[in-house]
Amino acid sequence: MKVVIACEKDSLRHRLARLVATDEEARVAAVVTDPAEAITRHRADPVAVVVIGLLEEPDLQAAVALSQQDPAPALLVATSLQSPLLPALEAAGVDHVLEHVQPERLATALHNAEPLTRPQIEALQGDHPANGRRHILCRRRAGLGLIPVDDVRCFVADHKYVAVQHDSGEDLIEESLCRLEEEFGPRFLRVHRSALVARESLRGIEKDPYGRTLAVVAGSDEPVPVSRRRLPQVRRCLRESAGAG
DSSP states (O other): OEEEEEOSOHHHHHHHHHHHHTOTTOEEEEEESOTTHHHHHHHHSOOSEEEEEOOSHHHHHHHHHHHTSSSOOEEEEEEOTTOTTHHHHHHHTOOEEETTOOHHHHHHHHHHOBOOOHHHHHHTTBSOGGGOBSEEEEEETTEEEEEEGGGEEEEEEETTEEEEEETTEEEEEOOOHHHHHHHHGGGEEEEETTEEEEGGGEEEEEEOTTSOEEEEETTOSSOEEOOTTTHHHHHHHHHHHHHHO
16 A cells, blocks of 8 residues: 655654554655645555645645545545644544554554545535635536635626636636625625625726726736626725725
């Protein structure tokens, strides 16, 4: 059983490597500091299990990406009691070990590890419902992906889909703008019946050649339509942003 260990925390990474090496049925194929590098390693030489140190938000995205590989490796999550992701792991029913794991417990978890399931991925989008999700689940050609809510610039409805423009590009999701607006509240501003713009990404308004008002969104070449009814609110938001700056 080939195993890749991927963890940024030195003490946890070294302990995991040492313990896995004592398992007669396991062989450590690679030890890397960046969990995202485990994806590259697995693609080049597929392994049975990836032991990933899930300590911060980027680690969660790497874990989801690993679950979308073909073939997908089994995933064993290692974390700490201080990790903000621990409640989400427990709520999602993801088996995990803590940094001071005993050899017997690690060996059992290693042999029982499985790829993340879609319900688990969906459950890992947020921690507590009251705080809202930290990620938006989307479907990509290579499988499922997670978009950090903090990276979202705007949501634009297009027929039965909603386009999510974010720092890393654009994805389509099957959610309603009403639900998104209700969930994320003051972080986004409704500028049109078909569009929500992140307040931090709103840069100004302009007119197109046909006289229509458009919202200028940071990092986007495509302005978003602004309805006449929403225009006063958009202007007020821009004035408040200018005053705060």
